[in-house]
Amino acid sequence: MVNAGNAKMIDRGNTETLILDAAMQVFLEKGRHGARMQEIADRAGINKALLHYYFRSKKNLYAEILSRVFRIFYARITEAHRPGLPFREQLRLFIDVYVDMLDSNPRIPLFLAREMSEGGVIVSDFMKRFQQEMDPAVPDLIVSAIEQAASRGEIRRVDPRHFLMSMIGACIFFFVAKPLVLTIFKDSGWMESQAFVAERKQAVFDLLYNGLNPGGISS
Amino acid sequence: MVNAGNAKMIDRGNTETLILDAAMQVFLEKGRHGARMQEIADRAGINKALLHYYFRSKKNLYAEILSRVFRIFYARITEAHRPGLPFREQLRLFIDVYVDMLDSNPRIPLFLAREMSEGGVIVSDFMKRFQQEMDPAVPDLIVSAIEQAASRGEIRRVDPRHFLMSMIGACIFFFVAKPLVLTIFKDSGWMESQAFVAERKQAVFDLLYNGLNPGGISS
DNA sequence: ATACTGTTTAACCAAATGGTTAAACCTTAT
DNA sequence: ATAAGGTTTAACCATTTGGTTAAACAGTAT
Structure with a gap:
C-alpha cells in the first residue's frame, strides 16, 4: 500500500483539526469558563477523552485556540x-x-x-x-x-x-x-x-x- | 429602646447591600460564569445560604448586578x-x-x-x-x-x-x-x-x- | 499469525458548585 | 416569660465538570 503509511497521520491530523475547529467554535461562543469539554467533543464528533489525549488539559486547549x-x-x-x-x-x-x-x-x-x-x-x-x-x-x-x-x-x-x-x-x-x-x-x-x-x-x-x-x- | 425597632431593618439593609457590593465586585472581575457564589459570600463576610435567601438564584443575583x-x-x-x-x-x-x-x-x-x-x-x-x-x-x-x-x-x-x-x-x-x-x-x-x-x-x-x-x- | 504501536472508547472518579434544609438565633410583641 | 417573626448558620445533596483509566481497536512490521 503506497499511502497506507500516512493514513494514520492523515487521521491524526484530521482528529486534531476536528478538535481545534470545534474548540474554536465553542470557546468563541461561550468563553474560557462557559465552554464545556463535553460540548467540544460532541461538536467534533469524537470521544471526550481524545481532547485530553491530544491536548493535555482544558487550559492547554484554550491557549491553543x-x-x-x-x-x-x-x-x-x-x-x-x-x-x-x-x-x-x-x-x-x-x-x-x-x-x-x-x-x-x-x-x-x-x-x-x-x-x-x-x-x-x-x-x-x-x-x-x-x-x-x-x-x-x-x-x-x-x-x-x-x-x-x-x-x-x-x-x-x-x-x-x-x-x-x-x-x-x-x-x-x-x-x-x-x-x-x-x-x-x-x-x-x-x-x-x-x-x-x-x-x-x-x-x-x-x-x-x-x-x-x-x-x-x-x- | 428608641431605635430598636429598625435595628433589624438596618441589618437587613446592610446584609443585602453587603451581598450586592460583593457580588458586583466578583461578577465584574470574573463574569457571569467565572463568578462563584462561595466567593461572593466570603467577600461579603456572610453565609452562602444568605445569597439564596435574599436573591433566589445565581441568575437572579446576576440580573440584579x-x-x-x-x-x-x-x-x-x-x-x-x-x-x-x-x-x-x-x-x-x-x-x-x-x-x-x-x-x-x-x-x-x-x-x-x-x-x-x-x-x-x-x-x-x-x-x-x-x-x-x-x-x-x-x-x-x-x-x-x-x-x-x-x-x-x-x-x-x-x-x-x-x-x-x-x-x-x-x-x-x-x-x-x-x-x-x-x-x-x-x-x-x-x-x-x-x-x-x-x-x-x-x-x-x-x-x-x-x-x-x-x-x-x-x- | 503475532507482537507492537498509536488511536479511540466507555466507564469511572474526585472535586467543585449551585442550591436546600433544619435547626439555632435574635429582636419584638403579647 | 414566651410565642412569633424574620434572619443566620452548618451540614448536606444532586449535578456538573475536568480529568483518568483500562480495555478494545486498528494498522504495521516481523
Missing part, C-alpha cells in the same frame, strides 16, 4: 498594510480590511475582550512575541506611516498611538456592541445588511481622515 | 448632557465625563461586552426599558444635538448614529484593551498615569471635532 485566533487576527491586519501608498489610501485600505474581518468574525473581538477582562496576560504575551518575530511589527508600520504622512504635510501632526487607538475603537465598537446598538437606534434589519457595513466603513473613514486635516483645529 | 451596573452607566451618561451648550463644548463635556467614568470603572465596559457576547438580550432589554421610561432618552438627545449643530452650520452634516458609534468606540477602546495596548506601545507607566487620561481625552476630542469640520472632506 487563543493563539489560533490571535494569529488570524494578526495575519489579516498585516495584509492591510501596503507601504508606499498615499496615507489616504492606506487608511481606507486599513479600515476596509479591518471592518471586513470584524464583519466575518464578529466573535473575535468579544473573545479577546473577555480574555482582556481576565487580565490579558496571555494575549499580551502573544503580542510581545509577534512584535519580536515579525519584523517590522504591524503597529510600528502603521505608526511610521502616520509620522511620514505628517512630515509630507498630507495630514496634521498627531500622536500616532492616540490615532491608532481611536481608529481601532471606531472600527470595532459597532460589532462588539451590536445588540445594544440595534436597540438604541430601534433598527430593524438595515444595520445587519451588507450595505450598512459599507456605509460604516465610509463614515469612519470620512470622520478620521477629515479629523487629520491639516487645516482647522484650535482646541 | 447587571441592572445596577447598567444604571450607573446610564446615570453618568445622562449627566454628560447639558442642552443649550455649543456643540463643541457639548462634545468636550461628553468625552470628559465618559472617559472619566471608564477610567474609574474600567471593568464596566468589559463586563457589558461579556454580556454582549452571551447574546446581550438582558442588556438590550434594560436599554429598551430605559429608553421608554426616561424621556427623552439620552441617545436621542445626543442625536438631535448633532443634527442641530449641523443645521447651525457648526459642523458638517453626518449621520449622527455613525458619529455616536465612532465616538464611543474611540473613548472606550483604550480602557478595554489596556493590557494589549500597553504591550504594543511598550509603555512603562506613562499610559497608566492620570495625565495620560487627560491627554487621551484631548486627542479624541481633537480628532472628532476636527473630523466634523465643515470644510475639507472629498472622499
Whole structure:
C-alpha cells in the first residue's frame, strides 16, 4: 500500500483539526469558563477523552485556540498594510480590511475582550512575541506611516498611538456592541445588511481622515 | 429602646447591600460564569445560604448586578448632557465625563461586552426599558444635538448614529484593551498615569471635532 | 499469525458548585 | 416569660465538570 503509511497521520491530523475547529467554535461562543469539554467533543464528533489525549488539559486547549485566533487576527491586519501608498489610501485600505474581518468574525473581538477582562496576560504575551518575530511589527508600520504622512504635510501632526487607538475603537465598537446598538437606534434589519457595513466603513473613514486635516483645529 | 425597632431593618439593609457590593465586585472581575457564589459570600463576610435567601438564584443575583451596573452607566451618561451648550463644548463635556467614568470603572465596559457576547438580550432589554421610561432618552438627545449643530452650520452634516458609534468606540477602546495596548506601545507607566487620561481625552476630542469640520472632506 | 504501536472508547472518579434544609438565633410583641 | 417573626448558620445533596483509566481497536512490521 503506497499511502497506507500516512493514513494514520492523515487521521491524526484530521482528529486534531476536528478538535481545534470545534474548540474554536465553542470557546468563541461561550468563553474560557462557559465552554464545556463535553460540548467540544460532541461538536467534533469524537470521544471526550481524545481532547485530553491530544491536548493535555482544558487550559492547554484554550491557549491553543487563543493563539489560533490571535494569529488570524494578526495575519489579516498585516495584509492591510501596503507601504508606499498615499496615507489616504492606506487608511481606507486599513479600515476596509479591518471592518471586513470584524464583519466575518464578529466573535473575535468579544473573545479577546473577555480574555482582556481576565487580565490579558496571555494575549499580551502573544503580542510581545509577534512584535519580536515579525519584523517590522504591524503597529510600528502603521505608526511610521502616520509620522511620514505628517512630515509630507498630507495630514496634521498627531500622536500616532492616540490615532491608532481611536481608529481601532471606531472600527470595532459597532460589532462588539451590536445588540445594544440595534436597540438604541430601534433598527430593524438595515444595520445587519451588507450595505450598512459599507456605509460604516465610509463614515469612519470620512470622520478620521477629515479629523487629520491639516487645516482647522484650535482646541 | 428608641431605635430598636429598625435595628433589624438596618441589618437587613446592610446584609443585602453587603451581598450586592460583593457580588458586583466578583461578577465584574470574573463574569457571569467565572463568578462563584462561595466567593461572593466570603467577600461579603456572610453565609452562602444568605445569597439564596435574599436573591433566589445565581441568575437572579446576576440580573440584579447587571441592572445596577447598567444604571450607573446610564446615570453618568445622562449627566454628560447639558442642552443649550455649543456643540463643541457639548462634545468636550461628553468625552470628559465618559472617559472619566471608564477610567474609574474600567471593568464596566468589559463586563457589558461579556454580556454582549452571551447574546446581550438582558442588556438590550434594560436599554429598551430605559429608553421608554426616561424621556427623552439620552441617545436621542445626543442625536438631535448633532443634527442641530449641523443645521447651525457648526459642523458638517453626518449621520449622527455613525458619529455616536465612532465616538464611543474611540473613548472606550483604550480602557478595554489596556493590557494589549500597553504591550504594543511598550509603555512603562506613562499610559497608566492620570495625565495620560487627560491627554487621551484631548486627542479624541481633537480628532472628532476636527473630523466634523465643515470644510475639507472629498472622499 | 503475532507482537507492537498509536488511536479511540466507555466507564469511572474526585472535586467543585449551585442550591436546600433544619435547626439555632435574635429582636419584638403579647 | 414566651410565642412569633424574620434572619443566620452548618451540614448536606444532586449535578456538573475536568480529568483518568483500562480495555478494545486498528494498522504495521516481523
